[in-house]
Amino acid sequence: MLDLRGISTGYGKAQVLFDVSFTVNPGEVVCLVGRNGAGKTTMMRAIMALLPLWQGEVEIGGKPVSSLPAHCIAAEGLGYIPQGRRLFTELTVQQNLDIGLMVSGGGEDMLARIFALFPRLEERRLQRAETLSGGEQQMLATARALCTNPSTLLLDEPSEGLQPSMIALVREVITRMRAENMGVLLVEQRVDTILSIADRVVFLENGRIAETADIATLRAKPERLNGYLGV
Amino acid sequence: MDLGPYLLLASLEGAITASILALTAVGLSLVFGVMRVVNVAHGEFFMLGAVASWFVATYLGTHPAIGFIAALLIAPLLVGALAATADWLVLRRINYDPERTIVATIGLLYILQQGTLMTFGPDARPVEPPFNQRLAIPWPSFEGGFHLTWPWGLGTTSYKLFIIAAAITILFGLWVLMSRTKIGLIMRATQLDRDMAQAFGIPVERVYALVFGLGAGLAALAAVLIVPVQQAHYLMGGDPLLLSFIVVIIGGLGSLPGTVIAAVLIGLSDGIISVFFSPTLAKILATLLVALVLVFRPQGLLGKRIA
Ligand SMILES: Nc1ncnc2c1ncn2[C@@H]1O[C@H](COP(=O)(O)OP(=O)(O)O)[C@@H](O)[C@H]1O
Ligand SMILES: [Mg+2]
Secondary structure: OEEEEEEEEEEOOEEEEEEEEEEEOOOOEEEEEOOOOOOHHHHHHHHOOOOOOOEEEEEEOOEEOOOOOHHHOHHHOEEEEOOOOOOOOOOEHHHHHHHHHHHHOOOHHHHHHHHHHOHHHHHOOOOEHHHOOHHHHHHHHHHHHHOOOOOEEEEEOOOOOOOHHHHHHHHHHHHHHHHOOOEEEEEOOOHHHHHHHOOEEEEEEOOEEEEEEEHHHHHHOOHHHHHHHOO | OOHHHHHHHHHHHHHHHHHHHHHHHHHHHHHHHHHOOOOOOHHHHHHHHHHHHHHHHHHHOOOHHHHHHHHHHHHHHHHHHHHHHHHHHHHOOOOOOHHHHHHHHHHHHHHHHHHHHHHHOOOOEOOOOOOOOEEEOOEEEOOOOOEEEOOOOOEEEHHHHHHHHHHHHHHHHHHHHHHHOHHHHHHHHHHHOHHHHHHOOOOHHHHHHHHHHHHHHHHHHHHHHHHHHHOEOOOOOHHHHHHHHHHHHHHOOOOHHHHHHHHHHHHHHHHHHHHHOOHHHHHHHHHHHHHHHHHHOOOOOOOOOOO
16 A cells, blocks of 8 residues: 655755645555646655655555665565656666566566566567567566566556557556556556546646546546646 | 887787776776766776785785785775775765766865875885796798797786786676676666666665775776886876776767777777887877867767767
C-alpha cells in the first residue's frame, strides 16, 4: 500500500505540489489525471525521493520512507517506470534488467517470468537498449521495474508515443499486475485507457488535488474527464 | 645512427609517455564521465602517488624490488582513499555542482601541493627501479647480405619495457572491471542516468566516492610506475594534468577507449617530435590539436554529443 500524506514540494523556490494526499491500495489501479504541467511527473519523482519533500510523508506498507535516501526506495517496494522510459541506453537489455534484479536479489526464475510477459525482450537480450523500437523500450522499462519485485508500480505516461498494439500490451500488463495484487499508480492521458483500467481517478490541477472519483461514476459521466485533459 | 633506429628509439620513449599518460588520463576521464566533475586536482593525485611511492620504498624497502612492489600496492590505495575522503567531505557537500567542484578541486590542488612541500620538502627524490638491465636492440642490415647490427645507442632498459607492459595490463584490467563486473555495471548505469540509478537502488554517492578514488588511484599508479625514471617532486603534477586534459578532450569527454587512443596518439607524437625537433614543438602541436578538435569535432574522437 502506498500512502501519500500532505505532500508539498517543488523546484528551487517554485512550489509545484500543494498538500497532496491519496492512497494506492494493493490490487488497485489509481489514475493520476491532469493537464501538462499539472505536476504529475513531479509527484512521481517526489514519491521516489528523487525530489526532496517540503512537507508531508510517503508511507509504503505503513512504513514512513521520506527520511530514506533515494536509493533505498526501490527496495521498499516501488517500481518506477518514468516518463520517456529513461533506460540505461548504452547497456544491453540484459544489463538493464540486471540493475533491476540487484534490488530484489531475483535470479533466473524471476527473469523467466518477466520474459514470459515480454518474449520480444528475450530475443533482444544482448542488444543495446537504445537500438530497440519505442514499444520494445517501453517493455524494457516495464520489465526493469518488475525485476525489483515491487508491491506498487508507478507508471508515468507509458503509452505516450506508442502504436495501438503496444498500448494494448501496456494495458494488458497493468491488468495482470493488478490481478497479482500489485497496486498501480498510472499517469495516463487517454480517455479510453483510463475508463477501461482505472479503479479510481485522482484529478490534479495546478499541483492540487481537485477531486477524486471512482470509476463507476466516471463511466456514467465520462465528459468530466475532458476538463482535466485538455492540452 | 640512421633514421630507422632513431625513429624506433623515439617511438619507444613515446610509448612510455603514452603508457603513463593513458593511465593518468583514463582516471580523469572516468571521473568526468561518471560524476561530471572536472577534477583540477588530478595532477596532484599523480604527484602524491610518486611521493607516497618514495616514502614506501624508503621506509619499507630493504631491497629495491620489495620497496617497489610495496609502493605499487600501497601508494594507489592510499591516494585513492584520500581522494574518496575528499569526495565525501567536500564534493558531496557541494552537491557536485559543476562550477563549485572546479573551485573546490583547485583548492584541493593547493592544499595537496603545499602539504607535500611542508612534509616531503622541495627536493626531487629518486626511487630505485626494481630492475634495470640495459637491453641493446638489434637492427637489420642488408649491406653485404642480411645480418643484424647493434647500432650504438640503440637500446632501452628492462624497466622501461615493464612500464609499457604494466600499463597495458592495468588498462585491460580496467576494461574488464567496467565491462564484465557488477561494480562496472553500476558505475556505467550511474554515468548514464544518475536519477534512474538511484530509483533502481544504486547508492550514487558511494559510487561517486569509489569512482573519485579509482580515478585518483589510477593517476597514482601511473606515477609509481614512472617515478623510477622521473623522480618525485611536489610540483610534478602540472604536466600530467595539462596533458590529461588534452588527451581527454581529444579522445572525447568521458569515453575511456577514446582517451586511450588519444593518449597513444599524443604520447607517441610527443616522443617522436621531441627527439627529432624539440619537446616545446611537441607541446605546441598537441595544444594546437586540441584547438582543432574543439573547433571541428567538439565531442572528441569517440565522444558523444551531449544533448
Ligand atoms: N526540473 C525542473 N525544474 C524546474 N521546474 C520544473 C522541473 N520539472 C518540472 N518543472 C515544472 O513543474 C511543473 C510540473 O511539471 P511536471 O511535474 O513535469 O508536470 P506533468 O508531468 O504533469 O506534465 C511545471 O510547471 C514544470 O515547468
Ligand atoms: Mg509528466
